[in-house]
Amino acid sequence: MLKNITIGQYFPGNSAVHRMDARMKILLTIALLVDVFVSKGFIGFGLIFAFVLLVARTTKISLSFIVRGLKPIAFIAVFTFVLNLFMQTGGETLFQWKFIHITSGGLRTAVYMAIRLLLLVTASQLLTLTTSSLSLTDGLEALMRPLAVIHFPAHEIAMMMSIALRFIPTLMEETDKIMNAQKARGADFESGNLIRRAKAMVPLLVPLFVSAFRRADDLALAMEARCYRGGKGRTRMNQLHMTKVDLYGALAVALLTAALVTLNLLGAV
Amino acid sequence: MSSIISIQNVSFSYEEAEDSAVKGVSLEVEKGEFLAILGRNGSGKSTLAKLLNALILPTDGAISVDGISPTDEDSRYEIRTRCGMVFQNPDNQIVSTIVEEDCAFGLENMGVAPQEIRRRVDEALARVGMAEYALSSPHMLSGGQKQRVAIAGVVAMRPKIIVFDESTAMLDPVGRRDVFSLARKLNREEGITIVWITHFMEEAVQADRVAVMDAGRLVMQGAPREVFSHEAEIRAMGLDVPEMTQLAGILRGAGVNLPADIMTCDEMAVELCRLK
Numbered sequence: 417m418l419k420n421i422t423i424g425q426y427f428p429g430n431s432a433v434h435r436m437d438a439r440m441k442i443l444l445t446i447a448l449l450v451d452v453f454v455s456k457g458f459i460g461f462g463l464i465f466a467f468v469l470l471v472a473r474t475t476k477i478s479l480s481f482i483v484r485g486l487k488p489i490a491f492i493a494v495f496t497f498v499l500n501l502f503m504q505t506g507g508e509t510l511f512q513w514k515f516i517h518i519t520s521g522g523l524r525t526a527v528y529m530a531i532r533l534l535l536l537v538t539a540s541q542l543l544t545l546t547t548s549s550l551s552l553t554d555g556l557e558a559l560m561r562p563l564a565v566i567h568f569p570a571h572e573i574a575m576m577m578s579i580a581l582r583f584i585p586t587l588m589e590e591t592d593k594i595m596n597a598q599k600a601r602g603a604d605f606e607s608g609n610l611i612r613r614a615k616a617m618v619p620l621l622v623p624l625f626v627s628a629f630r631r632a633d634d635l636a637l638a639m640e641a642r643c644y645r646g647g648k649g650r651t652r653m654n655q656l657h658m659t660k661v662d663l664y665g666a667l668a669v670a671l672l673t674a675a676l677v678t679l680n681l682l683g684a685v
Numbered sequence: 686m687s688s689i690i691s692i693q694n695v696s697f698s699y700e701e702a703e704d705s706a707v708k709g710v711s712l713e714v715e716k717g718e719f720l721a722i723l724g725r726n727g728s729g730k731s732t733l734a735k736l737l738n739a740l741i742l743p744t745d746g747a748i749s750v751d752g753i754s755p756t757d758e759d760s761r762y763e764i765r766t767r768c769g770m771v772f773q774n775p776d777n778q779i780v781s782t783i784v785e786e787d788c789a790f791g792l793e794n795m796g797v798a799p800q801e802i803r804r805r806v807d808e809a810l811a812r813v814g815m816a817e818y819a820l821s822s823p824h825m826l827s828g829g830q831k832q833r834v835a836i837a838g839v840v841a842m843r844p845k846i847i848v849f850d851e852s853t854a855m856l857d858p859v860g861r862r863d864v865f866s867l868a869r870k871l872n873r874e875e876g877i878t879i880v881w882i883t884h885f886m887e888e889a890v891q892a893d894r895v896a897v898m899d900a901g902r903l904v905m906q907g908a909p910r911e912v913f914s915h916e917a918e919i920r921a922m923g924l925d926v927p928e929m930t931q932l933a934g935i936l937r938g939a940g941v942n943l944p945a946d947i948m949t950c951d952e953m954a955v956e957l958c959r960l961k
Contacts (some may be wrong), residue, residue: 548782635778
């Protein structure tokens with residue numbers, strides 16, 4: 417179950433999206449995320465979906481791989497959907513029974529939120545799948561560099577994020593291993609109510625944390641052994657530079673954003 | 686030959702521990718040699734390794750690596766550029782999610798120019814036979830391959846010395862042989878001084894010199910043949926002698942006229958044939 421989490425994994429390749437400058441990719445992903453929140457109708461969502469699909473196709477990463485990455489947030493999507501469905505009001509009443517009160521406005525918000533969530537994760541997945549953690553960090557660091565004026569630790573934060581991404585698959589594997597080990601000793605992770613299952617996680621999390629700390633210790637030592645001294649005086653093998661691909665990418669997202677804004681202005685649903 | 690690492694009466698104790706992990710060790714490592722350091726768990730051999738790389742500093746005694754003593758931040762950094770280190774756990778020393786970027790990590794820290802990094806990384810990956818995996822993610826590789834990537838990362842920094850701290854302990858037999866023969870090759874072909882820390886006898890046998898640690902002290906050093914001929918002492922320290930040495934001992938006990946310093950299968954075969 418845990419091997420299915422693809423968020424934060426890099427999928428090596430040489431597509432146009434892979435070759436784009438990390439800075440541009442981050443900016444465009446942020447733009448896309450804003451687009452997802454700005455857009456208010458099914459046409460808008462359809463446009464964004466088509467765009468994301470198109471980008472996914474050009475990366476040559478199999479769609480089933482990307483869809484698998486959505487599984488972990490499916491629960492959250494359903495949860496938000498239900499929550500919005502019952503909590504939001506407005507529009508005409510569709511269904512009423514005792515205290516349950518579903519309105520068309522609530523239904524719409526619920527559907528929108530679920531779609532938004534799924535689009536958000538898919539879009540950010542495309543970023544991490546096509547960008548190696550180091551160039552992602554490079555991009556973030558470059559984008560945050562102006563903040564150094566206010567003593568913002570851009571390099572440190574970028575390094576922390578990159579290491580977190582690097583260790584996701586390792587810790588996933590480890591969790592699987594510990595789970596199997598505990599199962600072999602009769603631990604039960606699957607049955608019982610939520611509280612019971614949460615309790616069953618304790619013997620899983622304790623060894624996982626212990627090992628994560630040990631790994632952190634080892635890694636710090638290994639980094640130091642390889643002359644790591646923080647961001648000062650560091651060079652990079654892969655220099656970031658914008659190419660034509662970045663221009664086309666920016667144009668595509670700009671076009672999409674323009675279309676969405678127009679849709680909003682027209683008030684289309 | 687002159688010594689490249691000089692350890693004089695060095696002790697080290699961890700803050701929380703009562704007993705010292707390393708007690709009054711003196712050791713010279715010659716330029717270009719392949720030195721194996723043997724010892725069971727807790728004998729202080731890994732602590733010694735970290736002292737060589739200036740990851741920790743001696744609480745007592747003096748250490749000098751390629752003529753540099755780790756007195757301040759800059760000299761420690763300088764030592765690390767000359768003395769690389771490959772650790773035990775292949776997963777916990779890889780920084781990046783892509784092989785070639787991990788390989789470049791050390792050079793980037795050293796502030797080498799980008800084109801030069803690219804050149805050296807390609808060279809180092811080819812050297813360890815991992816060039817075709819340059820764009821793979823490390824977690825897809827086997828343990829032995831991960832260790833080879835780690836070695837490439839160190840080789841790219843062009844160190845004079847590489848310390849292997851039980852780098853084969855977590856590998857399968859194939860990976861272990863791979864990594865060991867790579868270290869031998871680097872030693873012979875590039876003249877890199879190797880300090881090989883291990884508890885595998887088959888590896889120690891092939892070193893130029895063996896040093897044995899026990900309870901924080903350096904108790905024996907010399908050519909493998911000489912060290913392993915002290916079978917009883919080695920066993921008393923909780924270590925094994927190589928299988929063939931052991932067999933020779935048993936045969937000698939049974940009255941077969943064999944020398945005590947046999948270490949490999951080939952030598953055993955030659956000696957046995959001579960008996961006819």
